[in-house]
Amino acid sequence: MPSDFPQFEFRMPKMPKLPKLPKLKGRPLLFLGLGLLLLIVLAGSFYTIKPDEMGVILRFGRFARTTEPGLHFKLPWIETLTKVPVQRQLKAEFGFRTVNPDVRTRYAAPPEAAAEAVMLTGDLNVVVVEWIIQYKIKDPYKWLFKFRDNAKAFRDINEAVVRRVVGDNSVDEVITVGRARLALEAQQEIQHLSDLYELGLDVSQLIFQDVNPPDPVKPSFNDVNESLQEKERKINEAWAEYNNEIPKAQGEAEQAIRSAEGYATERVNNALGDANRFTAIYREYAKAPEVTRKRLYLETLNDVLSKISRKVITDDSLKNLLPLLNLTGEEVKK
Amino acid sequence: MKFPIKTVLIIAAAFILLTILIDGVYVVSETNQVVITQFGEPKGDAVTKPGLHVKVPFIQKTNYFEKRWLAWDGDPNQIPTKDKKYIWVDTYCRWRIADPLVFFQRVQDEWGAHSRLDDVVDGETRNAIAKFDLLEIVRSSNREFELSDESALLDFSEVTAKVELGREKIAAIILEAASKITPQFGVELKDVRIKRVNYVDEVQRKVFDRMIAERQRIASKYRSEGDGKSAEVRGQKERELKRIQSEAYRKAQEIKGKADAEATRIYAQAYSVDPEFYQFLKTLETYRTTLAKETWLLLGTGSEFLKYLKSSR
Numbered sequence: 166m167p168s169d170f171p172q173f174e175f176r177m178p179k180m181p182k183l184p185k186l187p188k189l190k191g192r193p194l195l196f197l198g199l200g201l202l203l204l205i206v207l208a209g210s211f212y213t214i215k216p217d218e219m220g221v222i223l224r225f226g227r228f229a230r231t232t233e234p235g236l237h238f239k240l241p242w243i244e245t246l247t248k249v250p251v252q253r254q255l256k257a258e259f260g261f262r263t264v265n266p267d268v269r270t271r272y273a274a275p276p277e278a279a280a281e282a283v284m285l286t287g288d289l290n291v292v293v294v295e296w297i298i299q300y301k302i303k304d305p306y307k308w309l310f311k312f313r314d315n316a317k318a319f320r321d322i323n324e325a326v327v328r329r330v331v332g333d334n335s336v337d338e339v340i341t342v343g344r345a346r347l348a349l350e351a352q353q354e355i356q357h358l359s360d361l362y363e364l365g366l367d368v369s370q371l372i373f374q375d376v377n378p379p380d381p382v383k384p385s386f387n388d389v390n391e392s393l394q395e396k397e398r399k400i401n402e403a404w405a406e407y408n409n410e411i412p413k414a415q416g417e418a419e420q421a422i423r424s425a426e427g428y429a430t431e432r433v434n435n436a437l438g439d440a441n442r443f444t445a446i447y448r449e450y451a452k453a454p455e456v457t458r459k460r461l462y463l464e465t466l467n468d469v470l471s472k473i474s475r476k477v478i479t480d481d482s483l484k485n486l487l488p489l490l491n492l493t494g495e496e497v498k499k
Numbered sequence: 500m501k502f503p504i505k506t507v508l509i510i511a512a513a514f515i516l517l518t519i520l521i522d523g524v525y526v527v528s529e530t531n532q533v534v535i536t537q538f539g540e541p542k543g544d545a546v547t548k549p550g551l552h553v554k555v556p557f558i559q560k561t562n563y564f565e566k567r568w569l570a571w572d573g574d575p576n577q578i579p580t581k582d583k584k585y586i587w588v589d590t591y592c593r594w595r596i597a598d599p600l601v602f603f604q605r606v607q608d609e610w611g612a613h614s615r616l617d618d619v620v621d622g623e624t625r626n627a628i629a630k631f632d633l634l635e636i637v638r639s640s641n642r643e644f645e646l647s648d649e650s651a652l653l654d655f656s657e658v659t660a661k662v663e664l665g666r667e668k669i670a671a672i673i674l675e676a677a678s679k680i681t682p683q684f685g686v687e688l689k690d691v692r693i694k695r696v697n698y699v700d701e702v703q704r705k706v707f708d709r710m711i712a713e714r715q716r717i718a719s720k721y722r723s724e725g726d727g728k729s730a731e732v733r734g735q736k737e738r739e740l741k742r743i744q745s746e747a748y749r750k751a752q753e754i755k756g757k758a759d760a761e762a763t764r765i766y767a768q769a770y771s772v773d774p775e776f777y778q779f780l781k782t783l784e785t786y787r788t789t790l791a792k793e794t795w796l797l798l799g800t801g802s803e804f805l806k807y808l809k810s811s812r
Binding site: 223224225226227228280283284285286287288289290291309310311312313314317318321322324325328329332333334335336337338341342343358361362363378379381382385386388389391392393395396397398399400402403404406407410411414415417418419421422424425426428429430432433435436437439440441443444446447450451454458461462465466468469470472473474475476477478479 | 689703736751752759766
């Protein structure tokens with residue numbers, strides 16, 4: 166017995182312990198477990214849809230319904246949820262990538278993006294076109310279930326359409342005059358193809374960003390602009406000269422005319438003066454012509470002769486005086 | 500001792516039954532279609548309807564295939580056009596698994612399909628491109644270009660006149676040709692498009708040279724226009740100057756002439772009363788002004804002035 170005792174004792178605690186544990190705690194543990202499970206299931210069954218999203222519910226893989234923003238319930242496991250951002254404005258960039266959208270957004274053009282932008286124009290030239298397209302998911306059902314690689318497909322559509330449109334225009338149209346028309350044309354065709362492929366997209370706007378000739382050709386395009394400036398400058402300079410000289414010439418012409426008018430007035434007045442003087446003298450002369458005549462003659466001689474310093478008086482009978490007269494003598498003496 | 504065995508058996512049986520049941524049903528999603536195979540042999544038509552379906556558990560296997568439209572983007576191919584211009588052509592197409600059974604048998608999966616599409620679409624693209632001039636591939640209509648001041652200088656007759664089909668129709672030709680082949684491996688093509696067309700580097704350099712030459716022509720036109728126009732303005736200026744100056748001269752001369760005439764009339768009127776007296780006065784005046792201090796004056800004693808020098812009578 167003493168040898169059995171420890172053995173018995175060893176068994177005794179083991180026997181009641183095994184059935185006791187499940188008997189005492191089994192039921193609460195089960196309830197606890199089930200409760201927890203239920204809670205997890207329920208928690209997984211409620212879901213919220215954000216204001217810019219729409220929920221798409223599949224029941225055993227089949228489309229069941231769409232749900233609007235808010236709190237909703239779905240059957241656990243049987244129904245699966247996919248959220249689609251229908252209200253969000255989505256954007257795709259071609260020819261460049263936004264690296265860091267900020268107040269000063271940084272852009273980059275990795276090789277694969279640069280390749281998107283190079284295209285042929287209708288006059289078989291090359292042009293580099295960068296553009297962005299803004300779109301929304303219009304139909305979540307189509308977006309999810311009609312086309313698998315939507316994003317890739319949409320990019321392919323963009324590239325094909327913009328290239329087709331640019332391919333039907335000259336390089337000048339693409340770069341300058343036709344930009345807006347081309348953007349609209351491309352936008353409409355992209356929408357058309359998106360509908361055809363059932364992408365469920367709604368294109369909001371296509372905007373051409375930089376549209377440039379390729380780098381090696383750029384300087385010559387710039388040269389055209391420069392030459393245009395030069396042309397304008399030359400013409401402006403010529404007009405400046407015109408505007409500078411013509412008013413001056415007009416002023417000078419005016420001056421010449423005024424001066425001629427001055428001359429005219431002076432001439433007429435002088436004439437009148439002379440005439441009046443003559444008439445006045447004549448009036449007195451007519452009263453005693455002989456005397457007056459003599460007086461005038463002698464007075465004049467008096468004045469004239471008194472001024473002249475070299476006078477030679479010769480008798481009328483004296484001939485050939487002149488050859489002997491030393492006319493230059495005085496000058497020699499000087 | 501009996502209880503545990505029984506419960507274990509029950510649990511095991513339930514588990515087996517459950518797995519059988521679970522394997523007996525399968526879900527087809529909106530995006531999938533399923534081909535059922537029995538020991539590798541396809542059974543019945545493909546299941547395309549989304550929802551819960553049943554099959555024989557374990558014996559039958561599900562093979563899922565994509566139901567949606569799929570993208571295929573070809574590698575750029577260097578192809579010579581009919582007018583011997585070497586270009587890179589990059590196409591894309593939209594395709595789907597139209598007949599999953601045939602698809603499964605011929606190409607197994609999407610990778611296989613891609614490789615077949617590479618062969619078919621690239622091949623047909625090659626065929627089509629080689630049959631047309633570059634212009635047909637780039638343009639899609641005959642539309643005349645809208646001319647700006649700059650482009651008005653360039654000659655577009657080469658690139659506007661001869662487009663017969665254009666890019667879209669060539670793409671349609673590729674689609675039609677490829678669509679005849681793809682059903683052989685259960686694929687339906689929706690659309691083939693030419694995505695990118697680019698010059699081979701060597702050709703591109705020549706094109707750049709031509710573009711530069713074109714722009715240089717425009718630039719030199721602008722420069723000579725500037726010279727011409729400014730010369731025209733200068734000419735206009737010269738003409739205007741001459742006009743203004745000559746008009747002023749004419750007017751001045753007219754005014755002076757009129758005044759001279761008037762003066763002449765006044766003199767004539769006054770002096771004609773006694774022309775002889777006028778002559779006398781004027782002569783005296785002339786003596787005063789012409790005879791200066793240095794003048795030599797030779798006076799004969801017979802002159803009027805000196806007659807009293809000889810006698811008082």
